Each structure stands twice: as C-alpha cells, then as structure tokens.
Amino acid sequence: xxxxxxxxxxxxxxxxxxxxxxxxxxxxxxxxxxxxxxxxxxxxxxxxxxxxxxxxxxxxxxxxxxxxxxxxxxxxxxxxxxxxxxxxxxxxxxxxxxxxxxxxxxxxxxxxxxxxxxxxxxxxxxxxxxxxxxxxxxxxxxxxxxxxxxxxxxxxxxxxxxxxxxxxxxxxxxxxxxxxxxxxxxxxxxxxxxxxxxxxxxxxxxxxxxxx
Amino acid sequence: xxxxxxxxxxxxxxxxxxxxxxxxxxxxxxxxxxxxxxxxxxxxxxxxxxxxxxxxxxxxxxxxxxxxxxxxxxxxxxxxxxxxxxxxxxxxxxxxxxxxxxxxxxxxxxxxxxxxxxxxxxxxxxxxxxxxxxxxxxxxxxxxxxxxxxxxxxxxxxxxxxxxxxxx
Numbered sequence: 294x295x296x297x298x299x300x301x302x303x304x305x306x307x308x309x310x311x312x313x314x315x316x317x318x319x320x321x322x323x324x325x326x327x328x329x330x331x332x333x334x335x336x337x338x339x340x341x342x343x344x345x346x347x348x349x350x351x352x353x354x355x356x357x358x359x360x361x362x363x364x365x366x367x368x369x370x371x372x373x374x375x376x377x378x379x380x381x382x383x384x385x386x387x388x389x390x391x392x393x394x395x396x397x398x399x400x401x402x403x404x405x406x407x408x409x410x411x412x413x414x415x416x417x418x419x420x421x422x423x424x425x426x427x428x429x430x431x432x433x434x435x436x437x438x439x440x441x442x443x444x445x446x447x448x449x450x451x452x453x454x455x456x457x458x459x460x461x462x463x464x465x466x467x468x469x470x471x472x473x474x475x476x477x478x479x480x481x482x483x484x485x486x487x488x489x490x491x492x493x494x495x496x497x498x499x500x501x502x503x504x505x
Numbered sequence: 506x507x508x509x510x511x512x513x514x515x516x517x518x519x520x521x522x523x524x525x526x527x528x529x530x531x532x533x534x535x536x537x538x539x540x541x542x543x544x545x546x547x548x549x550x551x552x553x554x555x556x557x558x559x560x561x562x563x564x565x566x567x568x569x570x571x572x573x574x575x576x577x578x579x580x581x582x583x584x585x586x587x588x589x590x591x592x593x594x595x596x597x598x599x600x601x602x603x604x605x606x607x608x609x610x611x612x613x614x615x616x617x618x619x620x621x622x623x624x625x626x627x628x629x630x631x632x633x634x635x636x637x638x639x640x641x642x643x644x645x646x647x648x649x650x651x652x653x654x655x656x657x658x659x660x661x662x663x664x665x666x667x668x669x670x671x672x673x
Contacts, residue, residue, distance in 0.1 A: 312606050313662060331666065332602030387629070395629055398622060444616050447573065451616075451623025454554035454570045456630065457561065459540040459547055459637075466542070466634075470563045478569050485613060 303498065308336045340492035344418060350487035351414050357479040358407060364473035367453050371466045379473060380404060380449060402448040403477070410439045410484045414491065421495045429496050436493045443488055446481045450474060514664050519593060521656035522585040528649035529582055533575065537642035538624070542635035550642065551575055577615035578653055584608045585656055592665055601669075605662050612657065617650040 302309060302316065309316050310329040317336055319327050327336040365377035378386070380403045387396035413435045420432065453470050460468040536548035551574055559567035584604050591598045598604060628637055 312602065312609065313666060315666075332605065334602065334606065390633075392629060395626060399626060402622070444613065444619050445622075447616050447619045448622045448626060450566065450570065451574070451620045452626035452630070454558055454566070455538065455549065455624060455627035458549035458554035458557045459538060459627070459631065460542075461547060461557065462542060462545045465545065469561050470558055470566055475563060475565050478566050482569065489613070 301497075303338055303494075308338050310334055310336060311340070339494055339498075340490065343490055343492040343495060344422065346490040347414060347418055347487050350483045350490060351411060351418065354407070354480050354483040354487060355411055357476045357483065358411070361473050361476035361480050362404070364476065365471035366449065366473040366477060367456065368469045368471050369460075369466070370469070372464070377471065380477070383449070399449060402445045406442050406446050407480050407484060410443055410488070413439045414484070414487055417491065417496065421498075432496045433493050436488075436491065436496070439484075440488045443481065443485045446477075446484075450478055450481070514659060514661060515589060515592060515668070518585065518656050518660045519589040521652050521659065522582055522589060525578075525582045525649055525653040525656055526586065528645045528652060529579060531645040532642045532649050535642040535645075536640040537646060538628075539638045539640060540631065540635055541638070548640070551646070573614055573616040574620050577611050578617060578649070580611045581608065581615055581653060581657060584611070585660060588665060589660075592668060595668075597669055601665075605665075608662075615653075615657075617646070617653070621647065621650065 305318075307316055307318050308327075310332060312334040313329060313332040315329055315331045317327070317329060319336060319338070328334065329336055362380055365379055366383070367378040369376045369378065380399075384396050384400045384404070387393065387399060417432060417436060420427065453468075453474055456468045457470055460466050533551055536550050539546060539548045552571070555567045555571040555575070558564075558570060584607060588598050588601065588604050588608075624643070631637055
C-alpha cells in the first residue's frame with residue numbers, strides 16, 4: 294500500500310454505498326456480495342469494471358459521431374423541394390442570417406460538447422490506466438465538467454422534435470427527422486452513460502492499490 | 506462541515522413537489538406552441554413531437570424525447586411525493602431504498618432546461634416563414650422546470666434517513 298492511499302476509505306477497507314452514501318466496513322478487503330446495512334444495495338470499493346464499460350461506451354459514441362455529423366439530421370420539404378440539413382449546415386444557416394448567438398449555442402452544444410466530452414473521457418481513461426499521478430484535482434474537475442455538459446447536446450434533437458411537430462402542412466411544407474439525428478441521439482446517450490460508468494475515485498488510486 | 510440540514514427541509518421539498526405535480530398536468534394538457542402559415546394552424550403539445558417522430562419511423566428519437574421531457578420529470582415528481590408524503594407523517598414508504606435509487610438514476614435524464622433552449626432554436630428557425638404563438642403550456646413548462654429543479658435540489662435523502670432513524 295502506498296503512502297498516497299493511507300487514510301482513504303479504500304485503505305481502511307471501507308466503502309461508501311453508491312445509493313444512500315452510508316459508509317460501511319467491508320468484511321474482507323475487496324469482498325464481493327457485501328450489502329449496505331441501511332438500503333440493501335451491493336457495496337463496491339469502486340464501480341465494478343468501470344474502465345471497461347467506460348471504454349466501450351466512449352468508442353461507441355466516437356463511432357456514432359461520424360454519421361451524426363455527415364448524415365442529414367433534418368429534411369425540409371417545401372412545395373415539392375427537399376432540402377437536407379446537417380448539424381453544421383444548421384449552424385451555418387444561423388451564421389449567414391446574422392443570428393450568431395444561436396449559431397454559437399448550436400455549435401457548442403452539438404459539435405463542440407460531444408468532442409470535448411469524448412476527449413476528456415479518453416484522456417482520463419488513459420491516464421488512469423497508466424497509473425498517472427498528474428494533477429488529480431484538475432482531472433477530477435475535468436470529470437465533473439463532462440458530467441455537467443453532456444445533456445446540453447440534446448438541444449438539436451429537441452429543436453428537431455418541435456419543428457417536426459409544428460411544420461406539417463401537407464404539400465406546403467413538412468419537416469422530417471433524418472438518420473443523422475438518430476446517430477446524434479446515440480452519441481448523447483452513450484456519452485452520458487460513459488460519464489456515469491467512469492469512477493472518478495480511480496483518478497486518486499495509485500497503480501499499486503488498484504489491484505482489487 | 507460537508508452537509509447541513511435545514512430544519513424544515515423536507516416540508517419545503519414536499520411543497521415544491523406538489524406544485525410541480527400541478528404544473529406538470531397543465532404543461533401536458535395544453536399546446537405549448539402554435540404555428541400559423543398561410544391560414545394553416547398547427548399546434549404542438551409536449552407529447553405530440555414524440556408521436557410525430559414515431560410516425561416518421563424514428564422510434565429511438567421518439568422514446569428519447571418522451572423520456573427526457575415527459576417521463577423522467579413525471580417519475581421525479583411521483584417519486585418525491587411517494588417518499589415525502591408518508592415521511593411527513595412519520596411512516597416508512599414501501600421499498601424506500603428502491604425509490605431513492607430510481608430517483609437518483611432518473612435525474613440525469615430529466616432535461617427540461619435543455620428543452621427550453623431547443624424551443625428557442627426552433628422558434629428562431631421558423632421566425633422567417635410563419636408566426637408562432639406561445640401557448641399556456643409553455644409558461645407552465647417554464648415554471649415546472651424552475652419548481653422541479655428547486656424540489657430536486659432541496660431534497661436530501663440523508664435527511665429522510667436521519668428522520669426515519671430517529672423515529673426507531
């Protein structure tokens with residue numbers, strides 16, 4: 294056990310219940326199947342198989358990110374003419390019409406946030422796997438950012454769902470959700486699940502104490 | 506000190522959760538936007554967007570939208586009331602730990618504040634081609650968002666555990 298781990302709940306063989314927060318002493322170090330005495334949830338020192346699950350979800354999100362940006366998210370049919378919109382073309386539309394605050398909102402929420410989230414999670418995963426002790430406070434803060442910002446990527450999906458419901462005027466004008474929107478939804482959901490699967494306490498564990 | 510409990514914390518959360526329940530019903534009963542173009546008027550409710558997506562064969566998106574703006578908030582309100590009403594009269598709700606667990610897992614999927622920005626984006630996109638009238642449900646939705654955020658933020662499962670442990 295390294296000096297860094299001394300005084301932690303991990304070193305003392307204690308685990309905080311994921312569900313109700315009660316601190317409990319585990320019967321054996323890293324024992325499986327122990328349950329919280331207050332709420333009955335299974336106790337874990339760390340989220341089980343956190344790195345594997347986070348990697349899987351990050352990779353899935355990265356794969357879906359490409360079609361989400363290439364395929365049209367929305368098809369506008371107006372008087373027989375079909376116009377396809379991708380996420381970027383929506384941003385450009387706002388820019389060219391002088392509505393740059395909205396262009397910024399959509400760009401940040403739909404393009405920048407998913408990339409930032411994937412980059413941060415990827416970096417955290419690699420740094421934890423290499424047993425890095427580099428700036429744990431900053432890395433924990435980065436994790437909190439990914440947790441907080443992911444939901445904002447839903448802005449485009451919501452805008453599309455409203456447009457689809459409002460603009461259905463038969464031959465005059467209809468708006469339909471495109472395949473890109475489905476992939477985009479998949480990106481948002483898998484990055485949110487990835488942030489949930491990652492256990493930020495791993496950032497603070499040194500390589501030698503993480504064997505359990 | 507990491508945690509501090511206000512004396513009437515649970516009662517305040519209960520009051521907010523009850524108001525949220527009323528606002529939820531209003532927000533889902535009336536159209537929140539109407540759209541007028543060349544004499545045609547269409548209206549949309551919170552659920553109708555999800556229904557239209559489903560009819561266009563985008564079932565995944567439909568489920569995602571329904572979950573994040575209708576089902577998750579509904580689940581939050583129902584669970585808060587389910588826990589707080591019995592606790593107010595010193596009774597232990599059935600399967601209390603599961604209720605807490607569900608509440609904690611539902612929270613990230615409740616995205617009403619994100620939906621507000623989505624409304625803004627949609628309105629600006631349509632501004633050029635038609636007139637858009639916000640409906641009653643939009644205002645109750647804004648209030649619901651604020652009240653439910655307050656209820657969830659002020660709710661402390663620790664306070665419930667403590668009150669129930671004191672009772673024993």
